[in-house]
Amino acid sequence: MCGQLEVSRAAYYKWMHWEIPLEEQENIKLMGLIREYDECFYHILSY
Numbered sequence: 001m002c003g004q005l006e007v008s009r010a011a012y013y014k015w016m017h018w019e020i021p022l023e024e025q026e027n028i029k030l031m032g033l034i035r036e037y038d039e040c041f042y043h044i045l046s047y
Contacts, residue, residue, distance in 0.1 A: 002009050020028075 002012050
């Protein structure tokens with residue numbers, strides 16, 4: 001599979017065990033809240 005995707009096996013296994021940093025987890029939560037509010041207000045929120 002790695003050969004077909006042109007990805008080294010080392011990179012694949014590193015990706016398999018990668019954990020999302022805390023800052024990124026917070027950003028993902030905020031992104032979800034922003035999308036939720038946007039849907040509640042029928043996409044009329046500005047930047």
